[in-house]
Amino acid sequence: MAGIRAENIRKIFGTYEALKSVSLEVADREFTVLLGPSGCGKTTLLRIIAGLETQTSGEIRIGDRNVSGLPPRRRGIAMVFQNYAVFPHLTVFENVAFGLRMKRATADEIDRKVRRAAAMMHIEQLLERYPSQLSGGQRQRVAVARALAVEPEVLLMDEPLSNLDALLRMEMRAELKGLLQETRTTTIYVTHDQVEAMSLADRIAVMHGGRIVQYDRPIRVYQDPATAFCGGFIGSPPMNFIRTQPVEGGGYRIGGAAFPGPAAPAGEILFGIRPEDLIVEPESGPGLIDAEVGVVEPLGPHLLLTVRIDGQPARVTAAPDLDIRVGETIHLRPGPGRIRWFDPATDQAIREPA
Amino acid sequence: MPKERLLAYLLLAPSVLFLLVFFAWPFAEAFIVALQVRGEWSLGNFATMARDINFAPALRNTMLLILVIVPLQVMLALSMAMLLTRIRRQRDLVLYIWTIPLGISDLAAGIVWLALLSEQGYINTVLDALGLIEGPTLWLSYERPVALFVAVVAAELWRATAIVLVILVAGVQLIPREYGEAAEVFGAGAWQRFRRITLPLLKPSLQSALILRTILALEVFAVVVAISGRDLTVLMGEAYFWQNDYRDAGVASAYAVLILGISIACTLFFLRALRVREETEMR
Ligand SMILES: Nc1ncnc2c1ncn2[C@@H]1O[C@H](COP(=O)(O)OP(=O)(O)O)[C@@H](O)[C@H]1O
Ligand SMILES: [Mg+2]
Numbered sequence: 001m002a003g004i005r006a007e008n009i010r011k012i013f014g015t016y017e018a019l020k021s022v023s024l025e026v027a028d029r030e031f032t033v034l035l036g037p038s039g040c041g042k043t044t045l046l047r048i049i050a051g052l053e054t055q056t057s058g059e060i061r062i063g064d065r066n067v068s069g070l071p072p073r074r075r076g077i078a079m080v081f082q083n084y085a086v087f088p089h090l091t092v093f094e095n096v097a098f099g100l101r102m103k104r105a106t107a108d109e110i111d112r113k114v115r116r117a118a119a120m121m122h123i124e125q126l127l128e129r130y131p132s133q134l135s136g137g138q139r140q141r142v143a144v145a146r147a148l149a150v151e152p153e154v155l156l157m158d159e160p161l162s163n164l165d166a167l168l169r170m171e172m173r174a175e176l177k178g179l180l181q182e183t184r185t186t187t188i189y190v191t192h193d194q195v196e197a198m199s200l201a202d203r204i205a206v207m208h209g210g211r212i213v214q215y216d217r218p219i220r221v222y223q224d225p226a227t228a229f230c231g232g233f234i235g236s237p238p239m240n241f242i243r244t245q246p247v248e249g250g251g252y253r254i255g256g257a258a259f260p261g262p263a264a265p266a267g268e269i270l271f272g273i274r275p276e277d278l279i280v281e282p283e284s285g286p287g288l289i290d291a292e293v294g295v296v297e298p299l300g301p302h303l304l305l306t307v308r309i310d311g312q313p314a315r316v317t318a319a320p321d322l323d324i325r326v327g328e329t330i331h332l333r334p335g336p337g338r339i340r341w342f343d344p345a346t347d348q349a350i351r352e353p354a
Numbered sequence: 355m356p357k358e359r360l361l362a363y364l365l366l367a368p369s370v371l372f373l374l375v376f377f378a379w380p381f382a383e384a385f386i387v388a389l390q391v392r393g394e395w396s397l398g399n400f401a402t403m404a405r406d407i408n409f410a411p412a413l414r415n416t417m418l419l420i421l422v423i424v425p426l427q428v429m430l431a432l433s434m435a436m437l438l439t440r441i442r443r444q445r446d447l448v449l450y451i452w453t454i455p456l457g458i459s460d461l462a463a464g465i466v467w468l469a470l471l472s473e474q475g476y477i478n479t480v481l482d483a484l485g486l487i488e489g490p491t492l493w494l495s496y497e498r499p500v501a502l503f504v505a506v507v508a509a510e511l512w513r514a515t516a517i518v519l520v521i522l523v524a525g526v527q528l529i530p531r532e533y534g535e536a537a538e539v540f541g542a543g544a545w546q547r548f549r550r551i552t553l554p555l556l557k558p559s560l561q562s563a564l565i566l567r568t569i570l571a572l573e574v575f576a577v578v579v580a581i582s583g584r585d586l587t588v589l590m591g592e593a594y595f596w597q598n599d600y601r602d603a604g605v606a607s608a609y610a611v612l613i614l615g616i617s618i619a620c621t622l623f624f625l626r627a628l629r630v631r632e633e634t635e636m637r
Contacts (some may be wrong), residue, residue, distance in 0.1 A: 087536070
């Protein structure tokens with residue numbers, strides 16, 4: 001078992017800087033998810049950790065070794081690729097056995113470990129088949145079994161579930177979570193799916209434009225986004241942002257309600273709040289935000305309202321049995337302690353003075 | 355008939371017509387000529403061919419050339435293709451340079467090697483200057499069959515390895531990079547990756563290359579004539595001499611039919627030996 005440290009990793013492709021000095025530390029037995037939109041550098045960082053790509057500068061340490069110059073096979077890692085990369089000319093058994101054969105394990109050991117990994121992924125009955133005779137989900141299982149069979153110090157996964165359909169994805173997600181809680185392998189898992197990240201991670205590293213903008217426990221990333229980008233990227237629907245200016249005498253007015261807040265850095269500030277943290281009240285009153293209802297979507301577990309606050313769009317989730325009409329003005333109470341402030345120029349969160 | 359089907363047949367028609375007129379018809383004609391002696395159906399032409407003193411050496415030389423040239427070419431082309439995957443910059447340039455000999459006709463290629471190896475050729479000049487031989491040495495004569503053979507092999511390697519290379523490079527590019535990377539992550543070094551991943555996945559391309567090269571090697575002629583005259587006899591050469599020097603189209607056609615038979619046998623052999631089971635195809 002081993003932790004992973006990436007120190008000041010930069011990667012330049014030609015003239016394009018894909019990673020801008022990224023540092024990441026994953027503790028022994030920790031499950032870290034790299035989360036970010038497509039093109040933000042997740043795969044590049046993972047491939048550098050794996051040794052499949054060479055960093056322009058910076059250092060990778062796995063356990064107590066500096067592996068920066070080592071080829072992938074000397075790094076003690078296993079990897080699950082986005083397109084599975086299950087060898088088409090080998091049976092499922094031989095695919096899962098591949099890493100063990102390369103290590104010259106004995107036939108007994110290979111048989112035992114392959115069967116154990118296959119049992120973990122529930123593919124024992126498929127061992128004699130070829131990959132082309134499997135469904136996408138089954139191939140995915142083979143790819144994971146192949147990685148588990150070598151009992152790696154570190155497991156790297158690049159969007160392993162992204163090619164599966166939604167239902168299967170949810171199923172595999174839960175299964176992977178259970179499995180990796182059992183094996184306790186140090187894992188870095190790449191995804192652009194925030195639900196997957198929230199569900200699986202011990203810690204989430206949110207990437208944006210070649211940087212890690214926040215690295216924290218899922219609930220902290222959700223509740224206390226380090227940047228407006230994090231708040232907007234995580235959560236569905238995303239966090240609401242209302243742009244506003246300070247009023248005379250300090251504080252801000254949002255939808256007619258007065259709120260204290262931190263100083264606006266350049267005369268403007270973003271007021272941020274999650275849709276579920278806006279509570280619909282029956283009567284107007286002090287501290288309630290007035291919002292004009294534009295769209296009402298009854299989604300079953302809740303109503304999704306698209307409203308305008310001070311002319312700016314926002315979303316609210318409300319109880320499913322509320323009678324809310326389009327065009328009506330509703331009154332919203334922000335949940336206690338749920339308001340966040342951001343600098344519109346730098347995107348950074350501004351902490352309220354305690 | 356639906357319009358699209360009609361269009362498909364119409365588009366196919368020119369090539370079908372071409373094949374019928376320029377391949378199927380001469381084919382049939384060659385068979386008929388080979389199987390007739392003075393208007394009578396007979397195997398006489400084949401008997402004449404088999405009794406001829408040049409027949410056995412020609413058959414032996416042709417087969418030996420195939421056995422030596424084709425494996426060497428495939429190994430060379432494989433190494434070159436693998437080298438190309440490692441070159442990052444100027445890869446296309448290297449590929450172009452390696453494939454230049456493809457643009458040279460086989461007769462011209464033979465003459466190039468003749469110029470190198472003849473009595474007053476470049477190789478003698480260099481060897482002489484280095485003091486390795488005393489005066490001009492005659493390499494290419496019927497007294498040195500091995501030297502003739504080696505010269506033909508060298509010329510053919512130089513001339514026609516590139517066609518194998520082109521097929522294999524195309525095949526290598528069809529293999530997704532992730533397979534090699536997965537193998538690398540799971541502990542395979544360069545040789546293991548080549549043997550366990552690249553080579554098996556390259557089977558379809560190897561098959562095409564082997565079939566094409568073997569058939570072309572069976573027809574080796576111009577290079578041999580340029581280098582050895584008739585000192586090194588080959589099947590295709592005999593077909594030519596029977597047609598043009600002895601004016602016996604029957605025996606010449608018998609040779610042609612024999613070459614065709616061997617080609618088909620080799621093709622069937624490679625189709626079987628390098629068969630890719632459907633379930634193991636790349637998808
Ligand atoms: N081999 C490469 N050559 C040039 N640019 C690349 C290469 N690989 C990735 N990039 C660029 O680097 C950026 C990050 O890519 P990637 O790490 O694949 O993003 P992600 O996995 O987060 O979607 C993208 O803009 C991509 O176009
Ligand atoms: Mg990616």
